Amino acid sequence: MTDQDPQQTWEDYYRRKRSERLAEAEILWDQMESAGVNEVTVLALDFVHFGRNENDARDLSVQLSEHYSVAVEPADQEGYFFVRGTTRPEGITLTKEQHTGWVEFMCDVAQSYACVFSTWSLEAPKLSKTFPSEDVESAC
Secondary structure, X not given: OOOOOHHHHHHHHHHHHHHHHHHHHHHHHHHHHHOOXXXXXXXXXXXXXXXXXXXXXXXHHHHHOOOOEEEEEEOOOOOOEEXXXXXXXXXXXXXXXXXXXXXXXXXXXXXXXXEEEEEEEEEEHHHOEEEEOHHHHOOO
16 A cells, blocks of 8 residues: 555546546547548537536536536446536537647546546537547547
8 A cells, every 4th residue: 555645646647637638639639630620610519527426516517507518417337427518509610729728628627526527529510520539548
């Protein structure tokens, strides 16, 4: 057993997850650009956060509901809750920098509610393409 400070363990975990999500965002954007997505392509954005405390998940959902349609639901694994959000039915446009900034924000806001930013996907209906972050997770 180690004597590592539990707070430091959590900070290290969140820092590692943030770094992973940003690496995924870079790869995902490259895939999107290669498929023809640019700053005027209309996208549908879906995302998932998870947490162990239902109240924290609900508080996160309240903040995110200012800009997204959001729902909280129990996960299959007991004691966990998902916060699922979307821009649907509305579309959005993003630059590479906005996409990266959005990922940074999602990581930071999730941490502020003791949750974790898990996955997201961007769909470009006019291109008939979907770009899920889960497809690049293993590459990071």
